[in-house]
Amino acid sequence: xxxxxxxxxxxxxxxxxxxxxxxxxxxxxxxxxxxxxxxxxxxxxxxxxxxxxxxxxxxxxxxxxxxxxxxxxxxxxxxxxxxxxxxxxxxxxxxxxxxxxxxxxxxxxxxxxxxxxxxxxxxxxxxxxxxxxxxxxxxxxxxxxxxxxxxxxxxxxxxxxxxxxxxxxxxxxxxxxxxxxxxxxxxxxxxxxxxxxxxxxxxxxxxxxxxxxxxxxxxxxxxxxxxxxxxxxxxxxxxxxxxxxxxxxxxxxxxxxxxxxxxxxxxxxxxxxxxxxxxxxxxxxxxxxxxxxx
Amino acid sequence: xxxxxxxxxxxxxxxxxxxxxxxxxxxxxxxxxxxxxxxxxxxxxxxxxxxxxxxxxxxxxxxxxxxxxxxxxxxxxxxxxxxxxxxxxxxxxxxxxxxxxxxxxxxxxxxxxxxxxxxxxxxxxxxxxxxxxxxxxxxxxxxxxxxxxxxxxxxxxxxxxxxxxxxxxxxxxxxxxxxxxxxxxxxxxxxxxxxxxxxxxxxxxxxxxxxxxxxxxxxxxxxxxxxxxxxxxxxxxxxxxxxxxxxxxxxxxxxxxxxxxxxxxxxxxxxxxxxxxxxxxxxxxxxxxxxxxxxxxxxxxxxxxxxxxxxxxxxxxxxxxxxxxxxxxxxxxxxxxxxxxxxxxxxxxxxxxxxxxxxxxxxxxxxxxxxxxxxxxxxxxxxxxxxxxxxxxxxxxxxxxxxxxxxxxxxxxxxxxxxxxxxxxxxxxxxxxxxxxxxxxxxxxxxxxxxxxxxxxxxxxxxxxxxxxxxxxxxxxxxxxxxxxxxxxxxxxxxxxxxxxxxxxxxxxxxxxxxxxxxxxxxxxxxxxxxxxxxxxxxxxxxxxxxxxxxxxxxxxxxxxxxxxxxxxxxxxxxxxxxxxxxxxxxxxxxxxxxxxxxxxxxxxxxxxxxxxxxxxxxxxxxxxxxxxxxxxxxxxxxxxxxxxxxxxxxxxxxxxxxxxxxxxxxxxxxxxxxxx
Numbered sequence: 001x002x003x004x005x006x007x008x009x010x011x012x013x014x015x016x017x018x019x020x021x022x023x024x025x026x027x028x029x030x031x032x033x034x035x036x037x038x039x040x041x042x043x044x045x046x047x048x049x050x051x052x053x054x055x056x057x058x059x060x061x062x063x064x065x066x067x068x069x070x071x072x073x074x075x076x077x078x079x080x081x082x083x084x085x086x087x088x089x090x091x092x093x094x095x096x097x098x099x100x101x102x103x104x105x106x107x108x109x110x111x112x113x114x115x116x117x118x119x120x121x122x123x124x125x126x127x128x129x130x131x132x133x134x135x136x137x138x139x140x141x142x143x144x145x146x147x148x149x150x151x152x153x154x155x156x157x158x159x160x161x162x163x164x165x166x167x168x169x170x171x172x173x174x175x176x177x178x179x180x181x182x183x184x185x186x187x188x189x190x191x192x193x194x195x196x197x198x199x200x201x202x203x204x205x206x207x208x209x210x211x212x213x214x215x216x217x218x219x220x221x222x223x224x225x226x227x228x229x230x231x232x233x234x235x236x237x238x239x240x241x242x243x244x245x246x247x248x249x250x251x252x253x254x255x256x257x258x259x260x261x262x263x264x265x266x267x268x269x270x271x272x273x274x275x276x277x278x279x280x281x282x283x284x285x286x287x288x289x290x291x292x293x294x
Numbered sequence: 295x296x297x298x299x300x301x302x303x304x305x306x307x308x309x310x311x312x313x314x315x316x317x318x319x320x321x322x323x324x325x326x327x328x329x330x331x332x333x334x335x336x337x338x339x340x341x342x343x344x345x346x347x348x349x350x351x352x353x354x355x356x357x358x359x360x361x362x363x364x365x366x367x368x369x370x371x372x373x374x375x376x377x378x379x380x381x382x383x384x385x386x387x388x389x390x391x392x393x394x395x396x397x398x399x400x401x402x403x404x405x406x407x408x409x410x411x412x413x414x415x416x417x418x419x420x421x422x423x424x425x426x427x428x429x430x431x432x433x434x435x436x437x438x439x440x441x442x443x444x445x446x447x448x449x450x451x452x453x454x455x456x457x458x459x460x461x462x463x464x465x466x467x468x469x470x471x472x473x474x475x476x477x478x479x480x481x482x483x484x485x486x487x488x489x490x491x492x493x494x495x496x497x498x499x500x501x502x503x504x505x506x507x508x509x510x511x512x513x514x515x516x517x518x519x520x521x522x523x524x525x526x527x528x529x530x531x532x533x534x535x536x537x538x539x540x541x542x543x544x545x546x547x548x549x550x551x552x553x554x555x556x557x558x559x560x561x562x563x564x565x566x567x568x569x570x571x572x573x574x575x576x577x578x579x580x581x582x583x584x585x586x587x588x589x590x591x592x593x594x595x596x597x598x599x600x601x602x603x604x605x606x607x608x609x610x611x612x613x614x615x616x617x618x619x620x621x622x623x624x625x626x627x628x629x630x631x632x633x634x635x636x637x638x639x640x641x642x643x644x645x646x647x648x649x650x651x652x653x654x655x656x657x658x659x660x661x662x663x664x665x666x667x668x669x670x671x672x673x674x675x676x677x678x679x680x681x682x683x684x685x686x687x688x689x690x691x692x693x694x695x696x697x698x699x700x701x702x703x704x705x706x707x708x709x710x711x712x713x714x715x716x717x718x719x720x721x722x723x724x725x726x727x728x729x730x731x732x733x734x735x736x737x738x739x740x741x742x743x744x745x746x747x748x749x750x751x752x753x754x755x756x757x758x759x760x761x762x763x764x765x766x767x768x769x770x771x772x773x774x775x776x777x778x779x780x781x782x783x784x785x786x787x788x789x790x791x792x793x794x795x796x797x798x799x800x801x802x803x804x805x806x807x808x809x810x811x812x813x814x815x816x817x818x819x820x821x822x823x824x825x826x827x828x829x830x831x832x833x834x835x836x837x838x839x840x841x842x843x844x845x846x847x848x849x850x851x852x853x854x855x856x857x858x859x860x861x862x863x864x865x866x867x868x869x870x871x872x873x874x875x876x877x878x879x880x881x882x883x884x885x886x887x888x889x890x891x892x893x894x895x896x897x898x899x900x901x902x903x904x905x906x907x908x909x910x911x912x913x914x915x916x917x918x919x920x921x922x923x924x925x926x927x928x929x930x931x932x933x934x935x936x937x938x939x940x941x942x943x944x945x946x947x948x949x950x951x952x953x954x955x956x957x958x959x960x961x962x963x964x965x966x967x968x969x970x971x
Contacts, residue, residue, distance in 0.1 A: 184704060185739065186758070203747065
């Protein structure tokens with residue numbers, strides 16, 4: 001067996017071990033199950049929705065939950081159950097790919113800055129600091145109103161804004177490693193910077209960055225839903241939790257079901273991701289509680 | 295003198311493993327510390343010596359617990375006491391001096407305040423009396439001008455001074471028992487000798503009993519009355535220091551003493567094979583069985599008891615100790631002739647090299663030069679022949695590692711040229727250096743824990759130079775890796791291991807394998823053995839020597855340990871504050887006459903022999919910067935002549951043994967003066 005194949009086998013084994021450790025604690029098991037439930041729901045829900053999510057019927061306006069309409073209907077007479085189980089799809093997709101982008105660019109830039117140090121590091125970090133000082137929601141509103149609210153705009157925009165924090169984490173993790181002799185040794189052998197980043201640094205900072213990325217995911221989900229809530233996320237009639245809450249909040253006093261269902265969907269997903277991220281960090285041996293969320 | 299201060303009865307300390315098995319770290323330890331006695335506890339890392347010392351003050355590390363036995367101090371069992379009661383004993387009656395004083399002192403509190411804190415806790419003195427006592431204590435540990443010292447912060451003190459402060463704090467409560475956990479490890483040789491001398495003085499002066507834990511038999515020999523040798527959590531030998539170090543009757547101690555390089559006997563020390571069994575390996579028989587030369591079938595199945603031998607006043611845990619009592623050491627001819635390989639062929643020529651850590655100012659950056667009249671390393675001229683081992687010796691801050699780094703290209707030189715293989719000038723900058731030269735010069739580091747990537751398997755670690763320099767892939771690569779590992783005596787099954795699964799010696803072997811995989815011409819060794827246990831150190835030194843003979847490699851060997859250098863090097867260069875003091879063939883440098891600094895260093899070396907005391911000729915001051923002009927050693931030189939040393943850089947003189955000495959004193963005069971002492 002060649003080296004590469006063995007490494008792949010080792011990596012698979014490691015992933016399996018990590019998941020096993022995560023599921024061994026109740027909180028991790030609950031988190032993983034909630035997350036898995038949401039993911040399966042998002043993938044399969046179009047196959048079994050009972051009604052058309054955009055079918056408007058004035059005669060069915062604001063019906064209370066019943067055996068026919070499990071979660072009741074909203075102000076336009078649409079079935080809330082249908083819209084709720086479909087409502088997580090866009091949010092999950094956008095934020096998943098968004099965090100992936102954040103992870104990649106944030107991690108790469110952070111490691112690079114940590115490795116080269118000096119002037120480049122100084123300049124890049126000050127730019128990041130400047131970006132951190134801009135309220136993200138303001139910046140997002142600007143981007144969205146300039147470029148539109150399509151998924152192709154939202155994913156990179158969210159990915160960019162949530163990657164800034166990852167840059168700092170990746171840079172700090174790199175600093176821990178960079179002073180070690182194995183990096184000096186690789187430099188003295190004449191490896192290129194890219195090879196040092198890939199072979200020497202990445203395996204040692206990967207865990208920290210991945211945990212950070214998992215945390216960012218839940219933050220981004222909240223951020224995305226806030227955008228939808230403000231009317232800058234998904235455009236109607238696409239079912240989305242943020243949008244549903246926004247539409248139904250005025251009627252909360254007499255049609256609580258229309259707002260309760262999406263709230264439950266959104267918060268359970270965030271709790272699921274958070275618990276999973278925590279268990280993930282513990283399984284990898286990183287204590288998240290010692291790190292303040294940036 | 296005979297009343298016991300502390301008695302330990304059948305102490306067993308252990309932990310419960312994840313599988314639920316009970317694993318012992320200490321096994322049935324029984325011993326007594328008498329009043330006024332200094333007991334040295336020796337053992338390699340993992341032998342349980344620190345756990346024993348901590349148990350003596352009633353402390354058991356988190357995760358461990360007492361399985362059986364007791365630790366009796368004034369008819370109380372410390373291990374059964376509540377924390378409240380222990381507080382009255384710790385610091386007052388039993389005090390501890392930690393290994394690294396620099397880390398155990400609070401960095402943002404003044405020295406005086408920290409000692410005052412100890413006094414407030416452990417004595418009933420009033421404020422004025424305490425102030426007086428602080429000066430008294432600092433005086434006692436021989437720190438100059440106590441009033442000024444008390445106003446300083448820990449980082450303003452040198453390592454030796456920090457250790458002295460730790461001693462002063464421990465003495466604050468007038469303890470009956472003082473526990474010292476490797477108190478001089480990590481200090482410079484001269485500082486170490488001074489601290490040990492101070493401890494000796496305090497032991498005599500105050501009549502305090504001391505327990506001195508160390509892996510260094512040299513240090514133990516200087517301070518102890520009695521020595522306890524530990525192996526794998528057991529006491530294997532317990533007796534008076536002289537009989538144990540001069541005629542060890544346990545094969546482990548015997549082997550350990552043989553594996554220590556000594557100044558008096560040149561050549562490489564014998565190494566002991568194998569390593570200490572891991573805690574939890576349950577088996578019958580003697581724990582030393584696998585490494586023992588005297589072992590027979592009985593030892594495999596029966597575990598020997600600790601047996602007291604009346605006429606030697608010694609306890610030993612061995613069936614075959616009688617063989618060792620009458621053992622007369624046959625002077626084995628293990629002095630390997632190392633000169634065979636040296637060709638009269640210059641491989642590295644370092645000329646007029648200066649290195650500065652000074653930061654460039656803006657203008658200097660524009661012109662890309664450094665304006666520093668007093669660089670860290672200055673005027674280094676060394677030629678190295680192919681197949682030679684050159685050692686760079688000096689205390690911390692002498693610039694020896696700095697020179698190594700600039701040879702490797704990791705640090706830019708300010709001035710001077712480094713030529714490889716007669717005429718090829720090595721580029722100052724790593725980025726512009728020819729990859730062929732990078733391959734030709736490889737580095738091995740001090741601490742394999744840091745120099746091996748913890749997330750790489752042994753296979754990946756060794757494959758890196760092979761892929762980078764030779765572009766090997768697939769089966770060919772794997773074959774080559776196995777071949778290289780075999781050269782450092784590691785089997786194929788190590789391929790998939792991670793560094794954390796290896797012992798210290800194995801890790802260093804992997805590091806050696808990685809360096810040799812590049813087929814280098816020169817290997818730079820930076821303190822490669824100082825993080826290792828003595829028996830492992832000997833094995834690594836022997837391995838390096840064998841590899842050198844096989845491949846004709848040239849070594850540049852940096853070390854602070856003069857005995858190790860004596861064992862492995864052909865030529866020695868002594869450095870002080872980044873300036874060369876003396877250079878010459880190693881057997882000549884170790885002879886008088888020598889440069890005053892070499893003399894100081896040689897005098898401070900601790901031999902594992904209680905009758906050979908170190909000679910302390912100079913103060914252990916630490917200078918932070920080399921002097922602006924004159925001789926680099928002027929600040930500490932015991933033989934300083936006067937103004938000439940302060941103003942004029944001394945000339946090189948050829949000594950009568952063929953070593954070059956840089957001193958204003960004439961070689962003949964040096965010889966006369968040094969022979970008097």
